[in-house]
Amino acid sequence: MSVFSEFTIADGLTVKNRIVKAAMEENLAGEQFLPSDGLINLYRTWAKGGTGMLITGNVMVDHRSMTGPGGVALEAHTDLTRFKQWAQAGQENGCKMMMQISHPGRQIYAALGGKVVAPSAVALEMGGASKMFAMPTPMTEDEIEQAIEHFAITASKAKQAGFDAVQVHGAHGYLVAQFLSPLSNQRDDQWGGSLQNRARFLLAIVARIKDKCGPDFPVAVKLNSADFQRGGFDVDDAKLVAKWLEKAGVCLIELSGGSYESPAMQGDTADQRTLAREAYFLEFAKEMRQSLTVPLMTTGGIRRLPVAQNVVVQGIELVGVASALAYCPDLPNQWQQQADYVAPVQTASFKSKSLRGMANMMLVSRQLGRMAAGKPVKQVSPVVTLAWSQWRMQKLVKRYKKQLG
Numbered sequence: 268m269s270v271f272s273e274f275t276i277a278d279g280l281t282v283k284n285r286i287v288k289a290a291m292e293e294n295l296a297g298e299q300f301l302p303s304d305g306l307i308n309l310y311r312t313w314a315k316g317g318t319g320m321l322i323t324g325n326v327m328v329d330h331r332s333m334t335g336p337g338g339v340a341l342e343a344h345t346d347l348t349r350f351k352q353w354a355q356a357g358q359e360n361g362c363k364m365m366m367q368i369s370h371p372g373r374q375i376y377a378a379l380g381g382k383v384v385a386p387s388a389v390a391l392e393m394g395g396a397s398k399m400f401a402m403p404t405p406m407t408e409d410e411i412e413q414a415i416e417h418f419a420i421t422a423s424k425a426k427q428a429g430f431d432a433v434q435v436h437g438a439h440g441y442l443v444a445q446f447l448s449p450l451s452n453q454r455d456d457q458w459g460g461s462l463q464n465r466a467r468f469l470l471a472i473v474a475r476i477k478d479k480c481g482p483d484f485p486v487a488v489k490l491n492s493a494d495f496q497r498g499g500f501d502v503d504d505a506k507l508v509a510k511w512l513e514k515a516g517v518c519l520i521e522l523s524g525g526s527y528e529s530p531a532m533q534g535d536t537a538d539q540r541t542l543a544r545e546a547y548f549l550e551f552a553k554e555m556r557q558s559l560t561v562p563l564m565t566t567g568g569i570r571r572l573p574v575a576q577n578v579v580v581q582g583i584e585l586v587g588v589a590s591a592l593a594y595c596p597d598l599p600n601q602w603q604q605q606a607d608y609v610a611p612v613q614t615a616s617f618k619s620k621s622l623r624g625m626a627n628m629m630l631v632s633r634q635l636g637r638m639a640a641g642k643p644v645k646q647v648s649p650v651v652t653l654a655w656s657q658w659r660m661q662k663l664v665k666r667y668k669k670q671l672g
């Protein structure tokens with residue numbers, strides 16, 4: 268089996284190869300949370316680069332709760348013109364477009380403001396950085412119902428705009444993952460306690476999307492194989508939840524791991540468990556493969572063709588690539604011409620783990636901004652990039668607060 272072979276994820280959703288661009292928040296929205304020209308241009312560039320499917324950066328289901336100040340939001344009142352252009356740009360060259368839809372819950376920077384809700388009043392525990400986040404308000408029954416509806420509305424508008432599928436972001440410590448984890452979900456009603464109760468929110472979202480969009484519209488989920496925190500959502504939980512998602516008719520489960528508290532998706536864990544140096548979650552994916560028939564994708568640490576190829580050979584249908592595609596938008600085309608090609612991913616070498624993690628994210632973000640503006644990829648200074656992103660975020664926060672009213 269080759270990464271360059273076709274694969275049918277669901278009826279009407281066939282990808283020309285197994286390489287999928289995983290979600291990367293672009294922070295490139297224009298006014299009113301709409302896709303900007305640059306964002307549309309970025310997806311056209313990726314589509315031309317030979318990737319089989321592009322998963323968008325997380326699109327917010329409620330503009331009052333955003334993961335970042337420059338994010339895109341798609342809500343009941345949103346005009347679809349720019350979303351249609353975005354879908355079409357990403358569908359050039361036979362590529363497919365899946366929109367990732369998300370709610371951050373408690374993972375909202377205090378400086379950003381907005382509505383910070385979560386299953387329970389449990390603040391993020393990030394040592395000295397904890398104060399960057401506000402204490403969340405526990406969601407009422409009505410707020411839970413509204414959030415489920417918001418996910419379904421965003422999905423149905425994505426379908427109307429021409430996206431091929433949606434992906435519910437259930438990983439990385441955002442709202443859905445907060446419900447799944449016993450550390451952040453301490454409710455004693457039908458939404459908390461047993462795993463079945465903690466998974467109710469995610470399963471209700473999937474069911475409501477299927478209700479609104481029809482049973483044939485493909486719905487995927489990004490799920491943590493584990494949170495990598497002691498007492499958190501672990502691989503046995505992930506196996507069960509994945510089984511329930513399979514029964515609920517999801518078309519694809521993307522496996523990742525971690526959260527802001529334990530950034531395993533970047534290869535670092537809070538519980539000291541070590542991840543593979545490349546394809547971080549492949550072993551977890553293989554373990555889950557044994558009890559599941561739903562197509563799986565693993566994302567994290569994939570930069571080289573032999574690693575991508577090994578994922579497919581091990582029975583994981585799709586290969587998720589994020590950072591490497593920010594540094595080399597035509598990576599699949601490059602790999603076809605030169606099998607030992609390695610994307611020039613830049614990494615910061617700061618001693619502090621958290622500063623290093625943040626700088627690596629910002630380095631990727633900066634390349635996305637350059638590509639959106641039609642500029643070539645370039646190695647840049649991590650220090651300057653951190654300063655640049657601070658300055659840019661401040662500007663975007665000001666704009667966000669104005670739009671929030």
Ligand SMILES: Cc1cc2nc3c(=O)[nH]c(=O)nc-3n(C[C@H](O)[C@H](O)[C@H](O)COP(=O)(O)O)c2cc1C
Nearest residue numbers: 289290291292324325532567568588589590631632
């Ligand atoms: C700048 C940046 C933004 C990201 N934004 C998202 C996001 O919006 N949604 C998501 O599920 N993952 C997001 N991720 C995580 C990636 O999808 C992926 O899981 C992670 O980067 C590991 O893959 P990689 O080693 O190929 O980069 C982001 C990663 C980066 C670097």
